[in-house]
Amino acid sequence: MYTQLAENLAPLFTPWKVGKCEIKNRIVMTSMGGTNLLGWMERNHFDKEAAKFILDVARHDVGLILPGCQPIYNPMFGQWLYKNDKMYRDLAAWLPEFHATGAKLFVQLTAGFGRAFTISETMEKLYTNRVLRFLAKPVMDLERITAAPSPLPNRWSDKVPSREMTVAEIKEIVEAFALSAYKLQQAGVDGVEIHAVHEGYLLDQFALSYTNQRTDEYGGSFENRYRFAVEIVQAIKARCGADFPVSLRYSVLSKTKGMRQGALPGEEYTEVGRDMAESERAAKYLQEAGYDMLNCDNGTYDAWYWAHPPIYMPENCNLADVEHIKQFVDIPVVAAGRTTPRAAASSIAAGKLDGAGFARPFLADRAWVTKMIAGKEADIRPCILCHSACFNMAHYKGVPNDQDLYDSLHLSRCAVDAETMQSRKYYIEKTLSPKRVAIIGGGIGGMEAARVLHLRGHKPIIYEKSSELGGVFISGSAESYKGKLRELLTWYRRQMEVLNIEVHLNSPVDSIDKFLAADMPVIIATGSSPIALSRVPGWENTIEACDFLRSDYAETKDQRVAVIGGGLTGCEIAYELALKGAQPVIIEMKSDLIAQRGVCLANSSYLREWFALQKVPVYLDTTLQKVEADRVICRGANGEKLEIPCDKVVSSVGYRSAPLAPAGKQVYQIGDCRQVGNVRTVVWDAYAAAMKI
CATH class of the missing domain: 3.50.50.60 (FAD/NAD(P)-binding domain)
Structure with a gap:
């Protein structure tokens, strides 16, 4: 099966076990908000779009898949996850098709967000107006959703603080974990993962001393702070049996200096969260409580760049810490966080790691593992770590989460692949009337339009005024740390060659009249000009x-x-x-x-x-x-x-749009020449225009 696999990747493709669950290889797709099988921020249901995405990943040689986290108590409409029986029947009906791929599925369950819940301006208005707060409760009960171990400031907003959770609420959540896990087990899911003593979410807020000032049995001592997470796994094991695998999403180190203050790579600082000494003890303690795997990275929402590394973070930024913590447990340990396949393979071969976690690369290319196995890494469309479609929660002085509602409800899409989690909106449909299509501008937008047009059966022709393809993206990918952007540019140029797209370099176009006279559709991708x-x-x-x-x-x-x-x-x-x-x-x-x-x-x-x-x-x-x-x-x-x-x-x-001509019946403006944006708007615009022709 792996005849073309590079030798230094071979350790990734050996079997391993989590408890008694055997997994065919060490590649783990870690959980991403938006890939939720049972809905995300809407009424719980079996989500067909997420199922399609997950099945596509499973068919491309991934060993273990964790869909997006499922809140035990849904932030929208206040539903308990275990109460929708039809949803579990739909899941059970789908699972044989999934399991036919040979992959295993652990569903990630979360107690919630606490002070990390992303507050928007609309939510601030709902909360600060007592009447609106009361009226909104059936849809969004912010006081309950943001409740934390202690009264705390929200990560995103000073206007919606967190109140202290009651013991009764904690017990209710523990029971809900057990009931939900049991329903998932009965549906045929291979295991669950608890989210998490990780990333500063609710369970982590209980575990960390800087966010937990309780004086009851859930605060104070080490054992009390970790009690919530311990009771959850014990309740699941009691309900589902000792052999049902329960993984834990786990942050080895908090990398946090204080509220809304992270610690950068290499920075000397005083840890207010979980330091290595506590982590060594906690990992062993959580294993003894019953957890069967630790799925690890670092950080909290106060140091969010560790859990969601941008391009400025070093590759394998969490690997050394995860390798260290493996020495203190006997259960499998997975590392995530800009992990490279070769570094992970080397670590697995040395016995320092058990599984390699990857997330956003699957958004950019669901088939990247299969391509890697086949020795076709040049064909892998790279993730550029931009977060502009999968996690674009923006925050700056004077605003809470500045994000469109559509983006908030539809995470885990991809800036460089419009089809990801949007297959009903962006898809290749073969044309019944092939046309020659002129594309003015050979930047990312022009190349994406040409790619989609070709796949649909048209004959695209690119006219680029400079001597090379890439446009402004050549400058945008020039910095030393932007290797992934240069990889994307290389991928697009390769696509033009592989698909045999006709390209005319050093060919400035001053007028599109000649194309229109020849009855050719024209795509304008001339970008923008600097202000x-x-x-x-x-x-x-x-x-x-x-x-x-x-x-x-x-x-x-x-x-x-x-x-x-x-x-x-x-x-x-x-x-x-x-x-x-x-x-x-x-x-x-x-x-x-x-x-x-x-x-x-x-x-x-x-x-x-x-x-x-x-x-x-x-x-x-x-x-x-x-x-x-x-x-x-x-x-x-x-x-x-x-x-x-x-x-x-x-x-x-800044920049201003610089279209060559106004839009018309056969003229399509895309990307920055229509409206200045980013890689996401350029790629999606290009795809949409190519669908229309």
């Missing part, structure tokens, strides 16, 4: 962000570089400058860095905290007034004049 603050004296002496990204950073070593604009692009440039030995200064007119929708808190908080740790000067509420030869003149937050010395000035103040 120029031409009224600012000296602006012509600034270097535009994309131009700067393609320049030689070595020239900036030890130089002081002023970055005008503290959005994501400006902050990533400043980050790269600092990594390369320059001295960046960020000047932003808003009251916070990366104050924009669509950028996940895991990503933005990393950059904000990194700049603070490295003492990178940041001027907020500051407006550029003038650019001089050796300085910029600004107006500060209080109206004061600021003179900031610098050797170079980089402009990153």
